[in-house]
Amino acid sequence: MSTTLEQTIATIPRMRPPEIGDAVRDRWDSLTKPRGSLGRLESDVVRMAEIQGVSTPSAGRRCMYVFCGDHGITEEGVSLYPSVVTREMVKNFVRGGAAINVLCRQLAITTFVVDAGVSGPPLDGVVDCRVAAGTRNFRRGPAMSREQAATAIERGIELAHDAAASFDLAGLGEMGIGNSTAASALLCVLAGVAPKDAVGRGTGLDDVGVAHKCAVLIEALAFHECDPADPLGVASAIGGFEIVMMAGFILGAASLRLPVVLDGFISGAAFLVARAFCPAVSELVFFGHRSAEHGHTRLLAHGGPPLLDLGLRLGEGTGAALAMGLLSSGVALFREMATFAEAAVSDVKALED
C-alpha cells in the first residue's frame, strides 16, 4: 500500500462527534415546524455537520467530478454501445451538452471532467489524470497492474484535496462504456453477491445480452479468484480506472471531512472498493439515488438508503446532482428558517419542557 493511501486512511475520522449531532438536533427543534417533520432532510443535515465537523454545515459551494475511462472487457460484447462512445461523451461533457452539464448548471454545481483512462490520445478540456488509455480485458487477465491501481487511487486522493480546498459538498459521476460489467464484478467480490444478482442491462441490453454479460462475468471471476481482503488486488484484477480513482476520491474526501454524494451503480462499486480499504467511509458518504440498474439495490444494502428513487440509470452523476439539490435544500432550511422565539410562534414542546 502506498504511503499516500496509508496516510489518508489513517486520518479518516472513525467516530461522529456526539456534541455536534446534539447541537444540530437542538437547532432543528428550535425552528418553526413540528419536531422531526422534515424527516430525512433533518437527519442528513445532522450527518453532514458531523462529517464537516461543524455545528452549522455548509453546502453552498458544490462540485461534481465526472470520472471517465474505457474498459477492455467491451471486447467481449458486454455493452450495447461501442467503446468510442466514452470518448464521444467526454467531448459532449466538455461542450456542456450532456445531462450532467444541464443539471450542474441548474443546480449551481461546478463540473470537472476527469480523464481517468479514456482510450485514444489525450483530450482537451478535461482534468488529465489518465493512468492508461483504457483497461485491459479482464476476462482472462488483470484489468490493470497493481501499480496502475495504486496510481488511480492516489490521483483520486489528490483530486479530493483539490475539491476540499474549494467546495463544501462533492458529487461523483462517471462515464465508461463497459463499466457496469466491472462494477458487477466488484459487487460480487466485495459484497458476496451472486453474478446473476449483480448483472443488469447497463445502457440497455436485452435478455440475451444480459445472459452473455453474466457468462463473461462468471468466467472472469473464476479466472481471478480475487481475495476480498486485498482491495488493491481486487481493484487491479477487475476494476476500471475511473472506478478505482473514484474510490481514491472517496477515501481522500473522507479524510478531509468533505461530504461526498454517490450516484448509482458504478460509483457504488467505487464505494465498495473504498470501504474495503477503510470501513469507516460508510458513515461519510451519501447515497444519492436508487438506480434502475439491477444490482444497485443489492449494493445499497451494503451502503444506506438513497435520497431518490426515480428509475434513473444514466450515470454521469445525474442522480448525485439531483440529490445534492435536496441536501442543499436541507442545509438552507437549517440555516435560514426562523426559530419559534424569533417568529413568536407558540412551541408546544417548549411549553411542556
Add this chain to the structure above:
Amino acid sequence: MSTTLEQTIATIPRMRPPEIGDAVRDRWDSLTKPRGSLGRLESDVVRMAEIQGVSTPSAGRRCMYVFCGDHGITEEGVSLYPSVVTREMVKNFVRGGAAINVLCRQLAITTFVVDAGVSGPPLDGVVDCRVAAGTRNFRRGPAMSREQAATAIERGIELAHDAAASFDLAGLGEMGIGNSTAASALLCVLAGVAPKDAVGRGTGLDDVGVAHKCAVLIEALAFHECDPADPLGVASAIGGFEIVMMAGFILGAASLRLPVVLDGFISGAAFLVARAFCPAVSELVFFGHRSAEHGHTRLLAHGGPPLLDLGLRLGEGTGAALAMGLLSSGVALFREMATFAEAAVSDVKALED
C-alpha cells in the same frame, strides 16, 4: 353547483393528446443518453407537455400557493398545537421565516400566502380570500354552509386563473391547525378508507392522542352520513376552507392546462374533493411526495406514485416545492441536452433503425 364551477369542469381536458406525447418521447430518444435512462423524469416531462398542450413544456415560472385556514374541530383536542399557531405561522410566512419560504427562495418559486379562513381579524401581507374566520366544529354539525363551500371553490378557481396567467407550474401548500382531521374525514368519505387507516399523528400526537382523534372522527362521520356523490355536501360537512379552496384551484388549473404539484396529506385530500367533481383531474396533477402522515399512502393509492419519499410531514408545500425542483430539472434536461446528431455521439439505436 355554481356556474363558475360548472364551466370550469366543462373545460377540463378529458384526454391527453397522443401526438404531443409522441413528439416528446421522440425528442427524449434523440438526446445523448441511453433510451429511457432518465426514468421517471422522462415520463413526467411527457405528462407535463400533455397537460400544457405543447411539445416543449416550460417550468421556468413557478409559483407556490399556501392556503391557510382554521378548524373548529380543534375544540375537540385533535391537535398537539393550539389554533392560534395557524395565525402565528401565517405571519411567519409573510415575514419569510418558514420552511416553505426558504425552499421557495432557493428554488426560485414565487410564494403566495392565501388567507382562506384564518381565525381572528384580517392579516396583512396575504392574499385575502377568507370565507369566514375559521370553520365550525364538524363533530356534530357542518364545518361550513354549502354556500361557503361553493365560495371557497370559486375563489380557488379564481386564484388558478391568476396563477395560469403568469406561471408554468404551480405548487399547493397549506397551513391549518386541525386540518389533518378534516383531511382524514375526506379520505374516509371520498376514498372509502377506514378511520383507523386514515388518522395519523398530525403535528406529533402520541398514541393516546391518535386514538382520541380517531374516536372524534368516527363520531363525526356517523353524524354526517356524507354522500360521496355530493362533493359539495361532503366539503361543507367535513372540509376546511383551505382544503376546499385548494380543490377549486386544482379544478381551475386543470381547466387552464396549468400543471399542479400537490404536497402531502392535506393537499391530497383537496385532490380527492376535486376528483369527486371531475375524475379527469387525476391525470393533470403531480404527487410531490409521500408524507410520513399515516393515511397518505392510502391516499396515494387513489392518486399516483410520488416523486419523493423523504419522511416529510410538515406541510406548507415543502414536499411540493422539492418535487417542483425535480420537475424543473426534468424540463431543463429535455430542453437543453444535446442530441446525438448535435454532439456527434454514436447512437446505437439510430444505427439499428
